[in-house]
């Protein structure tokens with residue numbers, strides 16, 4: 169297959185979802201619209217690698233396309249941005265070049281999410297590789313007002329998560345053992361419950377925010393380090409996801425990665441009542457310790473514990 173044909177196949181999937189300034193991908197680069205008054209333009213980049221971030225056996229190439237774009241849109245939401253457009257660089261192994269329907273499905277999965285999120289494709293690049301399939305996406309968005317950051321949490325702030333935690337990890341465990349069922353793939357691959365516009369409602373209100381990609385424990389540790397504060401988690405139960413097998417374990421809620429809900433803090437006096445399904449799980453403290461209170465016991469979480477950084481532990 170020729171590159172031109174592959175690009176045409178992708179463009180078909182993005183019919184109506186192409187940035188105006190891309191002029192149908194006819195130029196060497198795309199033109200961005202001006203930044204609207206009072207807005208800040210933000211940019212993020214994130215890649216998925218076949219065999220590392222997804223497996224075709226789990227949900228096909230369409231779920232990989234969805235996932236690749238989702239993690240970028242989640243980062244934009246974490247900054248409080250409305251997504252604008254994205255570009256991608258795709259490295260295609262022989263198997264993908266021999267089976268172009270795989271690329272169609274990948275583009276289809278991304279295009280469906282793009283339509284839902286109101287984001288356009290601005291351009292891209294295709295190359296081939298002897299290694300695994302790689303999709304590197306760069307996404308841009310605009311924030312009305314000061315962007316949300318990780319650095320402004322203050323002692324006394326309430327700590328909130330925007331949705332239930334741990335279901336993605338439970339789903340991944342099922343998929344990894346060959347159980348490809350509806351709830352596992354929805355929780356780990358599709359994340360239908362993630363509100364990608366949530367961050368926009370936190371601008372000017374939340375003190376600090378980030379998206380949960382590596383798990384509450386390690387991500388909260390990052391937020392606390394960035395803000396030079398500690399945290400006391402005393403209501404994690406409120407955020408434990410319920411799956412078809414019941415409530416997820418405390419550990420799954422604490423170290424499960426790829427939930428993609430936002431983690432954020434609100435100043436004292438803001439109880440976040442109108443932000444459901446967000447729930448409060450704790451309080452920002454002085455110092456640098458992250459303390460987990462559960463069943464009457466308190467333990468200090470070790471941010472250097474490798475289990476915090478292991479998606480599949």
Ligand SMILES: [Mg+2]
Nearest residue numbers: 243246379381
């Ligand atoms: Mg992130």
